[in-house]
Amino acid sequence: MTATDAPDPAQPRVEGTLKLTGAARYAADHRPAETLHAVLVGAPVAAGRLRGVETAAARALPGVVTVLTAADLPDFPELSPPSAVQVMPFTDDRIRFEGQPVAIVLGESIEAAEAGHAAVLVDCEPDTPVLIGSGRRAPAMGDDPVVFDKGDVDAARARAAVRIEQTYLQAARHHHTMETSATVAQWEFDQWDGDRLTLWDSVQASSTVIPVVSSALTIDADDVRVIAPHTGGGFGAKGYIWPHEILAAAAARVVGRPVKLQLRRSDQFSDVGYQPWMEQTIRLAADADGVLLGVEHEVVNNSGLVDTHVEPATEASKSLYAAPSIRLHQLLERVSLNVPTPMRAPVEGPGLWALESAMNELAESVGVDPLDVRLANFAETSPADGRPWSSNRLREAYEEGARRYGWRTRHSRPREDGPWRIGHGMATCSMGSFRFPGTARVRLSRDGSVVVESNVHDIGSGAQTVLSQIAAEELGVPLDRVEMRWGDTDLPRTGPTYGSSTTMGTGSAVAAAARDVQKQLADLGLADALDAMERAGIDELVGDGSFALPGGAQMNGDGEGTPYAMRTWGAIFVEVGVDPDFGVLRLRRAVGVYSAGRIVNPTTARAQMTGGIIWGWGKATMEESDQEPVHGRWLAKNLSNVAVPVNADIPSDIDVAFTDEFDEAASLIGARGIGELGATGVDAAVAAAVYDAVGVRVRELPILPWKVLAG
Amino acid sequence: MKDFAYARADSTATAVEAAAAGQVSLLAGGTELLNWFRLGIAAPDRVVDIGGLDELRGIEQQASELRIGALATLNEIGEHPLVVERAGALASACLQAASAQVRNRATLGGNVLQRTRCAYFRAEEPVPWPCNKRAPGSGCAAFAGRHERHAIFGWTEDCVAVQPSDPAVALAALDAHVDVIGPAGPRAIPMREFHLTPREADDPVRETRLGPDELIVGYRIPITVRDGQAYIKIRERASYEYAIVSAAATVVRAGDEIASARVALGSVAQRPWRLPAAEAELVGAPLTRDALQPIVERAMSDAVPLPHNGFKVIMARNAAVRALLAAGGAR
């Protein structure tokens, strides 16, 4: 068991001093000479047709250089993933969501650009927006809503002693990265050799910015460089490529000056994605002991009118419990909103809200402890296809979590604390193992210093530290002799910094590169490496390493192409206080124990898990972005009307631990991913705790006070 | 935000003169005003900074009154020994408002003049839906839309918003007076009557009795018998958020009973909502939940919830009871 208590000062985050002194530069901290500030003007209605944009008043304001409309911008082609949208704004006169960009104000100062924004008049012919709940529903992929069908779910249901059927809802919610997305675009114009573009961008995968931007602007991919050393939070919001990044570059090209476009907080609601609104129906068929005979899971998530995002929450039901029959449905409902995007945690994040809530209701129905119901349904092999797990210590995680929490004796402890009624809940956590190919370079200098190079991003996960540690360990050098360079597409390109994949993919590539250096040393026949390099007149040995997926795949979610199914798991236990006079909830303590392969850095790993648990708490109790029920736009586009957890919400009693594992199938270094796992299962555990405390079953997130009172 | 011309007032009289000239906003802390400028709620040509007027500062006791200058900040007030001791509900309300950073700038004068947090009102320009405060005569989108956080008293179909100020609720419970000054000279407005509901004002744009050319100079809070005080704020996250409902209470005990009490509800109307009927019935009432709940409930029988905020009646009742019990030192 890897304990994660106090941080280890011997392995502080390598980029710590930069961040603590304000020297870390985020995208909008860059300002080349002559930079213009850009502010996007969005359509003021959620549906309709754009008749015109009146810019004269704005252009007359001091400091406003120009206002670009569709006529000033190039024709954008249709885009493909990893562009988040298919159809760029400015392409036609249809308005598909409120806030859809229809003009770009460029000013010498941010004040001038903002004042200019207020003076632009947008003329629309409004139409009735399509609201969540009344959109057209259609199969998410292909023509059949059924995406997986194993065994005979209907027969299982017919003969089952116990049946559970419930619908679970979750509100749409935004990522709320503290840094709003920002792009600084600078061109070097060269009519002979072709224009070159440099972007400072707030991203999670700059390697993927290049193909999208070069396609959108019809330039060579080789002529684009993206510099992105620090990203102020990603969580998926900055994973795919969004229109504003392309628009910043397009605007800079049109005006011939660098352009800085930092989305205002209100823009962030419409100009990048969010986790969709979801309606999930679970049907469980079980015997009298709670052993599953069949699981049916139907998911509907909202998407944009044209742009598509599927939230494959049904993965949870296909991959976790040993049910002999499983049937899964995925549908989309197209509405007048901007397109959703993955959010920490995607897929199983929403999926387990529904599945684990249903399992808790099943436990109650059969009178079996919720933990025992999980244990009874533990899957020895992948329920989807019978493949063995690469490494699964979930049973141990359940037991250890229960022990640390005191789960078995929870009801022997006081059930009240002043006005608070105390409730306990638990759930299983799970995520697939997203893996992406990656490359890295390791340089060993004659003086014993090491440089690691790979185009990963710093979104706060501690990846730079972990990767440095891997190189240090492989080469047997102290960590403080390792320097890492990252966040620049001039460095070896590698997988994205999302999907909890970095340690597996780029970590393996770094290890491979370090081993390449070791091999070169061995080939030189050198006993004492550094001395021998000096004698041989070699200043530097460079090792290249890569991590590839079977069959050259660009992405794996569950060990495809290998003999193993690869996932991560955990068990989360929460103690929640409910004040029955108000329906207010407070988190009192939490225990999470996880099976995620080798843990390279216990400090950063703990931060990832507690961060995930807090994300789960926010999702469960307060986060929602509402589509206004008449006008179809986001009701509130600011942080004062929309809640995320604050410090006072979070107790220090969050206990996190990992099972001891080395998963050699998943990655060269034995690790799987942890960035998102902690954010799964929490919501179901919280809802169960609320029920335990006050007997109210809430099946719609967030569990706001009035929903508890209504029970 | 729109460009404006700026000047610093060198005296209260100068500030009043400037305000009377029109098209002027008075700037104190600026924690509300700057956001109004950004949203287009206010767009003055000229701003007069009154932040340097020392005569508007100060927290002191004079005879049987606690006097707080309009420019006292929420943190200053919340931690001042006089306020903590003599007006504990106000101290508590101040410290539960906003964040430490905002409280270091936000003044008590500005705080009671803050406007509703209604999401429809707070939309960026161009305001995409009916809002009689933003565009008089356009209607009220909240009435037909999302109004869980809106009023249960004093609303009309023209406006269902609530006044979110925490200190205002405490000041109303404490029978404070607001001292204002205008071209016609000084006058005092009882805090209980300072704000106007849409029903009272007959116009959603008029939110207080403060004249357009008047300035708040300070507050006076009577200190009578030493009473227990409390401010309870109910919100879904533990800090840095506006109230769903709140309640301020003062209780003078006689053994295990209430000798006298005052109670005001917050965020249930466009002004703090005193419960005089309850206050009358509370005399002699035992300090227990079972005794207090029906009294408060009866006093709230004229609540008119909206279709989706009926829970606020229960929550507000419970907040009042909780505040009374806390003020009375009971559990």
Next chain:
Amino acid sequence: MPLSFAHQCEVGLRINGHEVRTVVSPRMTVLDWLREEVGLTGAKKGCNEGACGTCTVLVDGRRMNGCLTLVVQCDGLEITTVEGLAADDGTLSPVQQAFQDHDGFQCGYCTPGQLLSATACIAEGHATDEDSVREWMSGNICRCSAYPQITAAVLAAADAVEGR
């Protein structure tokens, strides 16, 4: 005497101990001025409405949101930014060191605000226990959710500052 209004205002103030004189538009916020005119990009823009705290700076030692403070309101005052916390020789302040030791940051975007807020929180006498720190640091949102570590860092820094 009637007031004289100006669209450009002369302001004299100090930043991290250095005297500065400038002429600014009255609508210029301390946040935008620091970032765009002075070149100190440590203070961050997160919401521009005072709802997140990433723009927290100290004004005469008191913590405030830079987005809710106009430069013209700071005439004669001292602004402290994150760039002014470490000593001239680069030694981290006790608060900065505590955040390093207790892993009080992840993506780092809210960190400058957290550090200044923590510095003031301790000076205010509010870093007495966990509950007090959590409440008094709630004006700084951390979406990475490093709250337990931030709270531990502030308490440790308070001990260091107060010689415990």
